[in-house]
């Protein structure tokens with residue numbers, strides 16, 4: 001056991017991540033860049049190896065043995081995701097390449113059909129560029145307007161201002177469940193209920209929530225929920241878009257090609273049923289299968305147990321960081337998940353990040369794809385540490401020593 005973790009066996013979790021067992025610049029790796037992407041447990045890596053060694057084949061269209069094995073493994077992930085999100089049907093689970101891809105699908109299919117000139121789209125001040133730019137693109141094309149739900153200096157969305165904005169009857173409200181830059185957990189259920197009351201369609205960007213929160217899309221009652229596999233111990237290049245069945249049914253396809261059709265003549269096509277209508281071409285089969293394994297892995301430990309562990313790490317790190325001269329925490333919302341963003345005095349985040357890297361500590365620096373948020377805060381960026389299931393208090397101790405040394409060198 002490491003440190004004081006008694007119920008959560010972090011050593012056992014950690015032993016399943018071979019990548020962590022290495023030195024970087026001559027020091028044991030401390031990986032604190034989990035919000036950008038988490039590392040992968042052996043079970044996920046083995047699932048990929050197993051697939052390519054034993055049953056790779058294209059799916060859905062083959063009658064032969066391998067095609068059937070691959071199809072059922074891939075489709076099993078859809079069933080697992082349905083259960084994990086508590087969606088009401090498998091048809092509501094669309095495979096994508098990631099959160100960005102899922103949001104673009106909504107914008108290009110739902111948005112192109114439903115957004116018209118003069119419409120209002122609400123996004124929040126906390127959004128990642130991927131929940132901003134797709135709406136800007138469709139707004140520009142259609143002559144719609146974008147307004148922003150403001151936040152306070154702690155990084156919490158201003159719910160009164162939001163209520164006022166909803167009186168303007170937006171067509172769409174899009175916000176993240178958890179902010180990648182500040183870690184704020186937004187009151188997604190309440191915000192969705194208020195938006196629905198105002199007649200809006202609701203998109204939730206769940207990229208940062210899936211690894212930290214137990215998400216229930218029926219309880220949230222959102223129309224769409226998007227996430228990426230790679231932030232939740234799964235592979236890159238695979239993601240999920242959940243959509244309510246009746247909303248998805250009414251949407252036109254976005255990408256055209258094989259798989260998404262029902263019949264094709266030279267002149268026109270009819271489209272396949274859900275979910276295939278939105279899954280043109282050969283999908284990312286291997287990573288889709290491995291995503292199911294990642295969800296099993298997470299559920300084997302328990303999302304809430306992981307969250308509790310990360311909460312302890314966050315508290316432990318925050319306490320020690322407070323003692324550093326010039327420490328300024330960026331984002332101090334009451335509800336936060338696994339992220340500490342900060343600045344120290346006048347030190348440029350990039351300089352400190354580079355020194356930490358030289359001491360084996362991987363952190364992220366910059367605007368975290370939230371440039372407007374950084375502008376709102378009047379800063380060029382932050383240094384961000386973000387925790388995962390396998391991080392330890394011992395690593396935090398090493399990080400604090402490195403941080404103190406880095407700050408001394410740059411002050």
Ligand code: 7TS
Pocket residue numbers: 035036037098099100101128130131176178179180181205207208228364368369
């Ligand atoms: N939304 C949020 C809240 C995110 O944190 C990210 C990625 C995305 C969307 C986009 O996900 P993708 O898998 O489609 O790229 N966030 C980060 C980050 O914080 N640092 O690197 C990537």
